[in-house]
Amino acid sequence: MYLENIVVDALDPRALGSFWEALLGTRRLTDGPEGLETRLHLSPAGGEDGPFLDLCFQPVPEPPREPLRLHLDLLGGSRQEQVVARARDLGARPLDIGQGAVPWVVLGDVEGNPFCVMEEREVYSGTGPIAALPLDSADPARDADFWSRLTGWVATDGVAGASLRHPSGVGPLLELCQEPAPKPGSLADGGKNRMHLDVRLEAGEDADAVAAEILARGGQGLDPDWGELPWRVFTDPSGNEFCVLPASSGD
Template identity: 55%
Template sequence: MLENIVLQARDPVTTGAFWSAALGLADLTLEADLYEGRLTVGEMWLDLCIERVDEAPPPGWRLHLDLAGGQRQEEVVERLVGLGARRLDIGQGDVPWVVLADPDGNAFCVMEERPAYRDTGPIAALPLDSSDPERDAALYQAVTGWVRAEGVGPVTLRHPSLRGPLLELCPEPGPKLRQNRMHLDVRPEPGGQAELVELALANGAVRAAEPWALGHPWVVLRDTSGNELCVLP
């Protein structure tokens, strides 16, 4: 199942405090190098994990958070700015959503009202850049157990309860150039890590071979568009 949204930040404490307040998370871990908080929407839940890195966010976000704004979009934006977010211009032009950055500089969006965003909770969607949305959707369906649902992107997946955020596979503006600042973790049934890794590989994933990806209890993979995806023990 899909368990974690993992975000990198230079200051997990400050960034974690922001996201905890922004999303109403239940705090699980508060350490200098790691924040973990849980989002629960109905019977589905996801953990937001923030791990320490030394580098500032590079340009380009292949996976980011779209927050639910709806009819109260501007009110939501002002609340987030009050918590420490700032407005961000990434060349989005005249669009109905608002682009912000968290205290560490990670970009996210506050979305306008959309029918597909019913029962999502505070995170409306997880847009993920893909070189082939249909191909990537097959991989993520296999490893998460999420199902196809109505959405905005070419292919949208969602928890089987049809509650919580949408995973939107979106056409990429260009090839992946570096390690993603945000990625997803999946956890198998007890004892099934090797089987889930093999299932992912059979659906087009590949093992990451860089030194930073090796030697962990989890297995670092790349999806069929190069985005990092971890299989937890």
């Protein structure tokens, strides 16, 4: 398996996807009724043969109302002011989420989703435009082990409770951060995370065996009323939703 997608719920996928595409310098893959998808290549040189992450903006009928448990931290460092200015030119606005006096800058994107532009941190060297993917966790060490198995990412130095990174050493950190409160609600009562991760099976991996391992490691299977789907929906041990996609035809 490997981490493939960052999926974001959007009232207007084209507007939200275009904002992030312009800010991150990604390459558009699709744009249609099912949403907008754009690709971030993780190689520092921008090569298209190495690892990547796809940002997928999918339509939802109502604005999200749950606290954000996964968000994007953008690389700022010595260019923090320029990145903030660029984001604001594209439509981002300052956001107060109770952060107080911190060295990073909190903004809301064009649909109000919080994101941060980070100060200089050595652990973010070479990440590319996304420095980190902070994910709320009830037990960062436990969940780091869970997500490492799912993604193939490995432990790395960081500032969170536990941090993972692509084994090539490029791209953002997946940061397991101590949650301020347990995840509220469920899919059935509108508690779905507005941003989640997708992993994809590789050729030869058995979906049933993977599902059994997810459950054995503390995850849970979900059966949302979304009709017949080619992927399976789960939560990690802290209740964060994710999808397991079938192997692609190119694998």
